[in-house]
Amino acid sequence: MLEVYQFSRILPLLSLVLLYIYYVTKLLYTALLGPLSRYPGPVSAKFSDIESYWHTVKLNRHIWLWQMHEKYGPIVRIGPNSVVISSVEGFHRIYDVKANTQKAEAYLAYAKTWGIYNTFTKLSKEEYQPYRRFVQSALSERNVKAAEPVVIENIDRWGDLLVIGGSSKTWSSPRDMVGEADALVFDIICDLCYGKSFNVKEHRENEMRETSRSIQQFMKINYMIAKSPCVKLWIWLKPRGLDALMREITPASIKRYFQTVERLVLTRLEEEELNEKKGIDVRRKDLLHFIFKARDEGKVIMSHGALVEEAGMFMIGGTDTTSHVTAALFFYLAHNPRVLWTLTQEIRSTFISLDDIKAGQALSRCKYLDACINEALRMSSSGNADHSREVLPGGLKVGDAFFPAGTIVGSSSYVLHHSADHFRDPFVFRPERWIVGGDITAADVARAETANFPFSLGPRGCPGKTLAWEELRLIFGRTLWRLDLVLAQGDTTGMGRDELGWGRTDKTQYQAGDAMVGYRKGPFVQFKVRE
Numbered sequence: 001m002l003e004v005y006q007f008s009r010i011l012p013l014l015s016l017v018l019l020y021i022y023y024v025t026k027l028l029y030t031a032l033l034g035p036l037s038r039y040p041g042p043v044s045a046k047f048s049d050i051e052s053y054w055h056t057v058k059l060n061r062h063i064w065l066w067q068m069h070e071k072y073g074p075i076v077r078i079g080p081n082s083v084v085i086s087s088v089e090g091f092h093r094i095y096d097v098k099a100n101t102q103k104a105e106a107y108l109a110y111a112k113t114w115g116i117y118n119t120f121t122k123l124s125k126e127e128y129q130p131y132r133r134f135v136q137s138a139l140s141e142r143n144v145k146a147a148e149p150v151v152i153e154n155i156d157r158w159g160d161l162l163v164i165g166g167s168s169k170t171w172s173s174p175r176d177m178v179g180e181a182d183a184l185v186f187d188i189i190c191d192l193c194y195g196k197s198f199n200v201k202e203h204r205e206n207e208m209r210e211t212s213r214s215i216q217q218f219m220k221i222n223y224m225i226a227k228s229p230c231v232k233l234w235i236w237l238k239p240r241g242l243d244a245l246m247r248e249i250t251p252a253s254i255k256r257y258f259q260t261v262e263r264l265v266l267t268r269l270e271e272e273e274l275n276e277k278k279g280i281d282v283r284r285k286d287l288l289h290f291i292f293k294a295r296d297e298g299k300v301i302m303s304h305g306a307l308v309e310e311a312g313m314f315m316i317g318g319t320d321t322t323s324h325v326t327a328a329l330f331f332y333l334a335h336n337p338r339v340l341w342t343l344t345q346e347i348r349s350t351f352i353s354l355d356d357i358k359a360g361q362a363l364s365r366c367k368y369l370d371a372c373i374n375e376a377l378r379m380s381s382s383g384n385a386d387h388s389r390e391v392l393p394g395g396l397k398v399g400d401a402f403f404p405a406g407t408i409v410g411s412s413s414y415v416l417h418h419s420a421d422h423f424r425d426p427f428v429f430r431p432e433r434w435i436v437g438g439d440i441t442a443a444d445v446a447r448a449e450t451a452n453f454p455f456s457l458g459p460r461g462c463p464g465k466t467l468a469w470e471e472l473r474l475i476f477g478r479t480l481w482r483l484d485l486v487l488a489q490g491d492t493t494g495m496g497r498d499e500l501g502w503g504r505t506d507k508t509q510y511q512a513g514d515a516m517v518g519y520r521k522g523p524f525v526q527f528k529v530r531e
């Protein structure tokens with residue numbers, strides 16, 4: 001009797017000790033003998049994701065990944081269950097159509113309400129494919145072409161505003177190209193999505209300006225959660241009260257962004273339904289029109305909540321990305337007078353009038369313009385760290401390496417874009433590397449093209465690529481045709497600095513923090529109407 005009593009007293013303690021032994025053994029096994037133990041990486045990564053998380057919090061993940069590959073080679077273990085691979089073959093194996101992977105569970109952290117997902121947050125093929133099809137059709141080449149007048153109207157008004165108060169003789173006051181590009185791209189996307197520009201680009205008070213900043217904040221918070229060592233727990237807690245709690249404590253500016261999207265979508269939905277009832281064919285077909293039209297096709301019936309989520313995703317996917325590259329290319333042009341001169345000459349000699357500058361053959365014949373955009377995308381696009389994928393049953397083979405089901409894999413476009421194997425002087429902004437001629441051979445261009453992944457690739461690659469290219473060509477084609485530009489005197493914003501550390505000291509490279517969206521500053525540029 002006494003023995004049973006004593007045993008029941010020590011049972012909880014014994015259970016705790018056994019549990020402890022189990023976890024320590026598992027941790028040691030995973031760290032030292034598990035399938036990822038043969039891959040090099042920082043020692044701490046064998047036991048935890050803390051180091052990787054630390055660099056995410058510092059908005060430095062893309063640079064840290066580059067440093068890790070420089071130090072340890074093409075396959076690096078960055079966590080007990082995570083590896084990153086920096087090879088073209090690896091990139092294809094992880095992201096391409098036949099990849100035996102799917103988006104990692106961590107993407108669920110981006111969904112603000114459990115159970116309501118958009119194309120970005122759906123994980124499995126079965127879930128995302130029907131939705132992806134109509135996102136793809138809304139952003140098809142034909143619809144992007146149809147949207148051209150809206151894009152042009154916004155760009156031209158923006159150009160007028162850049163030189164307000166100036167003339168062909170006097171330079172404008174310095175313009176902060178982060179704010180200017182954010183405002184322009186936000187207006188374009190809202191106009192394309194909801195048939196309504198909010199004129200954030202106008203230089204006056206506008207409550208919607210905050211919305212564009214809130215998108216960035218929203219993505220940053222979610223990115224930190226998605227890359228955190230506690231993401232599994234976070235996701236488990238979401239349907240168990242965490243979402244409700246988060247709704248309560250979400251900062252007011254982000255709440256306003258959600259409310260704005262919801263209001264816009266529901267208003268447009270009412271309009272569409274009314275038009276449908278009355279048999280009215282709408283004057284201008286925006287992206288939401290195509291999503292409404294497609295929503296009942298292929299048995300995808302979208303609730304209002306899902307529509308709001310889908311529309312919110314367009315605003316996130318379509319704003320910060322394109323505006324980041326716009327600011328980056330202004331940085332490189334303002335810092336490289338020779339490149340600026342060559343590009344300006346090409347545009348002004350190809351087109352007789354501003355009205356001729358339209359997306360299409362003539363604009364895509366501007367090889368130097370495309371080379372400048374490609375080079376800016378290579379050097380400084382947003383979302384250029386690793387996009388996590390989970391290996392599916394059957395495992396993943398990359399060269400001689402094999403990763404079992406459940407491993408989290410990723411490859412960073414920033415790392416590949418700065419690989420000396422594919423790009424000579426990878427930290428130098430040199431548009432010529434994309435054009436055969438001089439000392440650049442067809443083999444050089446092909447080598448660069450095979451490692452160029454700013455939009456990722458495969459079934460989860462960017463569906464907005466055509467739109468982004470059209471916007472970028474029109475922004476630079478139309479602006480440089482009529483305006484001259486110069487770096488504001490003494491401006492150093494965006495430049496590398498010694499105190500930023502290894503990989504970020506280059507003064508000629510546009511520096512940005514990474515949080516899926518890009519954190520950037522400057523350049524400050526002055527404009528005047530060409531003589």
Ligand code: HEM
Pocket residue numbers: 119120121128132135139313314317318319321322325381382383387454455456459460461462463464465467468
């Ligand atoms: C220069 C501009 C852009 C760049 C560099 C870019 C880059 C990317 C990248 C790298 C991804 C993959 C992310 C991942 O796997 O987690 C992505 C996905 C996505 N992008 Fe873009 N993007 C740009 C512009 C746009 C535009 C203009 C739109 C739409 C209006 C858009 C909509 C999306 C959507 C909806 C996804 C999610 C696709 C999915 O998960 O299936 N993007 N983008």
